[in-house]
Amino acid sequence: MDGFGIIATLIIGAIAGWLAGLIVSGGGFGLLGNIVLGILGAFVAGWILPKLGLYIGGGVIGAIINAAIGAAIILVVISLIKRA
Numbered sequence: 001m002d003g004f005g006i007i008a009t010l011i012i013g014a015i016a017g018w019l020a021g022l023i024v025s026g027g028g029f030g031l032l033g034n035i036v037l038g039i040l041g042a043f044v045a046g047w048i049l050p051k052l053g054l055y056i057g058g059g060v061i062g063a064i065i066n067a068a069i070g071a072a073i074i075l076v077v078i079s080l081i082k083r084a
Contacts, residue, residue, distance in 0.1 A: 012060065013038030016067030023068070024075040041071025048073065 017034025020041060029037060045066040049056070056062045056069075 008060075009039065010035055012063050012067060013042065015064050016041055016071050019064070019068040020071030020075055023072045024079070037071045037074060038067045041069070041074055042067035043070065044073055045070030 013035040014031065016038030017029070017036070018038075020037060021029075021034060042063065049066065049069065056065050
């Protein structure tokens, strides 16, 4: 991955993590936490959404939406684990 790819991944991850923090109340972990959450969310969404038959368009907007959905799933799972 070149320098631009790494920067794009970090920006998309940060935006997705921030959006997931807004969607799931009480979520969000600061800038670095949101970047990590967004990147992990992209992996989760890339694994779960196709199994459910959901395909969101490509490009940067599609990547942000997919990563935000995955990050929101992660935040919900984390909140369920904290309650247990």
